[in-house]
Structures are given as C-alpha cells and as structure tokens.
C-alpha cells in the first residue's frame with residue numbers, strides 16, 4: 001500500500017493537541033498549497049481560507065462553542081469560507097451586476113469547492129504526521145464569525161480546521177458497509193438491517209450510543225436551519 005492510501009485509510013479526527021507545539025511556518029505553507037491545488041469548478045476557486053493565529057479570536061470562538069475547545073488548543077486554526085465576493089468583483093470591474101441570491105446552485109458551487117480544498121488540507125496535515133478535526137460548529141454562531149473576521153457579503157464561513165500535534169489516539173471509525181452506500185451502475189435499495197448493523201458496530205466500539213438516533217436528532221433540530229437561513233440572507237446569498 002502506498003503512503004497516500006495508507007494515510008487516507010487511517011484517517012481519524014484528533015481533538016486533543018500538544019499546546020506547546022508550534023506548527024512550522026513552512027509546514028503551514030505546504031498545507032495551504034495543497035488546499036489551494038484541489039479540484040475546483042471551472043477553476044473558479046470559490047473559497048477563501050483565513051489562517052487564525054490570534055489566540056484571543058480563537059478563545060472567543062471557544063467561548064461561544066465550548067465543545068470545540070481544540071479551536072484554541074490546536075497550533076493553528078484554518079477558517080474555510082465559501083467566497084462569491086471575488087466573482088462579484090469581476091462583475092463590478094465590468095460595471096455590471098449579478099444577483100447571487102437568485103440561484104441556489106451557487107451554494108453547491110461554493111460549498112463543494114470549499115470542502116474539496118479542506119479535504120486536501122486534511123491529507124496534507126496527516127501526511128506531515130500531524131492531526132486535525134473539521135469544525136462545522138462555527139455555523140452555529142455565524143453572526144459572531146462574520147463580525148470577528150470581517151467577512152464581506154457573498155462569503156459564508158462553512159467550517160474550520162483545528163490543526164496540531166495530537167496527544168490523543170482515537171480509534172479509526174468504521175464506515176457504513178459498501179452495500180449501503182457504494183453501488184455499481186445504478187442506485188440499489190437495501191435492507192434497514194444494514195443500518196441496524198452499523199448502529200451495533202459503533203455502539204459495540206463505544207463510538208456512538210446510537211448512530212441512527214444522532215442522524216434523526218440532527219434533522220429534528222431546527223435551530224441550525226433558522227441560523228443558516230438568516231446568515232445566508234444577511235450575506236446576500238439567498
């Protein structure tokens with residue numbers, strides 16, 4: 001197995017970091033270079049990344065999001081932002097305008113590009129022998145993030161990435177079976193038993209009390225729905 005495959009197969013999120021470790025600037029730049037080289041729709045690069053070194057800003061984020069204390073305890077925190085502001089500049093430059101709120105496809109465009117870039121960053125981090133965790137929790141206090149990082153309209157903070165030298169040893173979380181999610185030539189329905197089997201695997205390994213309940217709880221919780229709708233409206237994206 002080559003090193004790249006090994007790294008991706010062994011992925012697990014790390015949430016506890018050596019607070020004394022400083023990520024060398026050279027390594028940070030390598031992570032950024034990898035993130036930037038991800039595939040991107042029409043080479044549009046519909047995202048920006050803020051390298052958050054400022055401990056006060058990170059402490060403020062943890063204050064609003066105490067479950068994600070690694071935002072402060074990691075070596076560096078990258079904030080991934082969907083960015084259509086740059087596209088708007090092109091319209092402005094040509095003295096025209098475009099209503100970005102008119103097309104929900106823009107949201108796919110921006111979020112897919114941002115996510116692919118983050119996935120590259122994760123692989124780069126792990127290949128350097130470091131660890132990280134994606135932090136979607138920033139979306140729960142989007143107003144504060146917009147203010148804290150002076151995000152202009154047509155941008156939206158999608159997630160962060162806490163990066164550092166891990167001091168935890170999480171187990172690799174098994175994924176759903178191929179029969180549940182990998183199909184050949186056409187979508188194929190499957191028995192609910194496969195989902196029950198997965199619930200059992202995760203609970204047996206103490207990785208989740210009930211995976212299916214956690215999915216249900218997410219969709220039944222309306223709070224993020226409202227925050228996101230208001231946030232997209234504020235940022236003129238909806």
Ligand SMILES: Cc1cc2nc3c(=O)[nH]c(=O)nc-3n(C[C@H](O)[C@H](O)[C@H](O)COP(=O)(O)O)c2cc1C
Pocket residue numbers: 011012013014015068133134135136137138159170172173
């Ligand atoms: C979009 C996204 C948002 C996430 N948000 C958080 C978060 O706010 N806090 C956290 O601890 N983990 C977060 N995670 C990490 C997931 O919980 C983790 O990737 C998942 O449980 C699978 O575990 P693994 O990465 O160890 O394989 C997020 C992951 C993604 C992709």
